[in-house]
Amino acid sequence: MPELPEVETxxxxxxxxxxxxxxxxxxxxxxxVFRLTAAxxxxxxxxxxxxVERRAKMIIxxxxxxxxxxxxxxxxxxxxxxxxAIIAGGHPIKLERQDLPNKFTRVIFKFSDQSALYFNxxxxxxxxxLASAAELASLKGKLGAxxxxxxxxxxxxxxxxxxxxxxxxxxxxxxxxxISGIGNIYADESxxxxxxxxxxxxxxxxxxxxxxxxxxxxxxxxxxxxxxGTSFSDYVDARGQAxxxxxxxxxxxxxxxxxxxxxxxxxxxxxxxxxxxxxxxCQK
DNA sequence: GTACTTGTTGAACG
DNA sequence: TCGTTCAACAAGTA
Numbered sequence: 041m042p043e044l045p046e047v048e049t050x051x052x053x054x055x056x057x058x059x060x061x062x063x064x065x066x067x068x069x070x071x072x073v074f075r076l077t078a079a080x081x082x083x084x085x086x087x088x089x090x091x092v093e094r095r096a097k098m099i100i101x102x103x104x105x106x107x108x109x110x111x112x113x114x115x116x117x118x119x120x121x122x123x124x125a126i127i128a129g130g131h132p133i134k135l136e137r138q139d140l141p142n143k144f145t146r147v148i149f150k151f152s153d154q155s156a157l158y159f160n161x162x163x164x165x166x167x168x169x170l171a172s173a174a175e176l177a178s179l180k181g182k183l184g185a186x187x188x189x190x191x192x193x194x195x196x197x198x199x200x201x202x203x204x205x206x207x208x209x210x211x212x213x214x215x216x217x218x219i220s221g222i223g224n225i226y227a228d229e230s231x232x233x234x235x236x237x238x239x240x241x242x243x244x245x246x247x248x249x250x251x252x253x254x255x256x257x258x259x260x261x262x263x264x265x266x267x268x269g270t271s272f273s274d275y276v277d278a279r280g281q282a283x284x285x286x287x288x289x290x291x292x293x294x295x296x297x298x299x300x301x302x303x304x305x306x307x308x309x310x311x312x313x314x315x316x317x318x319x320x321x322c323q324k
Numbered sequence: 325g326t327a328c329t330t331g332t333t334g335a336a337c338g
Numbered sequence: 339t340c341g342t343t344c345a346a347c348a349a350g351t352a
Contacts, residue, residue, distance in 0.1 A: 041330060097331075114330045115349085163348040165331075207342075216332080224330065313344070314330070328352080337343080 042112045042130045044187070044221030045261055045285065046269035047097050050118055050129030054099070055092035057120055057127075058151065062088045063103065065150035072164055073146035080170045084108070089151075096183045096220035100176065107176050109169045110159065116166030117144075122155035129269070131162070184218040187257050192219070197254045205243025209253075211312045212242040222257065225270055228292045228317045230257045237323045238316045239309070263288065291317040 042050070066081050068074035087103040094100065099118075101108040110118070117130035119140060140158050141148060147159040147168055159168065171179065184200075185192045200219065204212040213219060213227040222230070231238050233256035236249055245253070264270060267285040270292075286293075290300055295308035295317055304321035 043331090111331080113332075161348095162350065163330095165348065204341085211342090214331090312342095315328090326352105329350095331347105333346085335343105335345085338341095 041114050041223060041225065042116065042269070043097060043223035043226055044094075045226070045264035046129060047094050047099060047112065047221075048265050049268045051092050051094040051099055053127050053129060054101075054118070054120060054157075057122070057125075057155070058089045058092055058101070058157070060088055061155070062086060062152035063149060064152050065148075067148040067150075068146075069141070069148070070146040070164065073159070073161060073167055075167050075169045080106075084170065095180050095186075096216055097223070105172070107171045107173070109171050109176070109179075111167055112161070113163075113165035113167075115162045117160040119158040119160065120155065121158065122153065131160075183216055183220040185220065187219055187221055188261055192254075192258070194251060194254045198250055201242040201245060201250060205241060207242050208238060208311055209236060209240050209242045209245065210238035210314075210316055213257075214314075219257075221261075224314050224316075225289070225292045226257075226260055226264065229290060230260050232291045232318060232323060233260055235323050237320075238311060238318050291319060293317070 063085060065085065068081070084103055084106055087106070090102040090104055092099065092101050097111065099110040099112070101110070112118070112130045115131040117128060119126065119128040121140060142160065144160040144162050145158050146161050146164070146166070149157040149159070151157070159166070185196055201209070201212060204215070204218065210227050210231060213222050213230065214224065228238065230253065234249065234253040236245065236253060264285040267288060270285040270289065291306050294306045297306055298304070299306050299319040299322060301319065301322045304319050306317055306319055308315060308317050310316065
């Protein structure tokens, strides 16, 4: 499930490889996923990639006047293939499905150097849209602070928690309108790192706990980015890199297993319809 | 066959 | 109006 660190990893890889390459063709295989009209698709052919950026969990391919917006949702996956390398990010790929395109390929972008970007999605939740600079700005404005950005201050987090004081701290963290990019995995991991139980009310946190949480979030995200995210693929790039943060997860997906910080077991409940993991001993 | 998984949207509720 | 909860979407995996 791509969250901020996974999307950041993909963006960094793609920025490096797509920059200044001209988009020479688009093949849409699924109208639900590829949400551009024929005219829009035609309009962007021939435009060079200026940059690849991230906002929240969204990938933005800047083509100058227009921007391709890509959201991977839960099972989206981008695979870039050139003569020199094949790299992928997002949902993990089963080895037997490494043929491209495959039955889950929804869109294919082709570039001037014969390389191609395959957009795959098993469940078809993901999408590709086109946005002008103005539309993109408006979209960005609706999202909360970037947890790795300079606007994510201790004061900002305090204000968020004050506004959402009756909600559980876990649900407050994954609300994209307040903090953007944190999903289920990193919410659980950040709360473990800050030693706070996920079902606590946001308003019940002591000042020192808010501070610990504020420090834990970027720390966990940066560590995850360093290890190229949690749900990375079986593919490797030309340098043989295929890191995964899964080895470093303390609570997510470890229900019933021993806690790594004490003798207790990791517990799991549903909070807001989402699986929530924590250690009852380590977290207060 | 059934339960389970999740990011985002939008409807419903109080 | 506002905050909050919940169903829906989708389909592979256990």
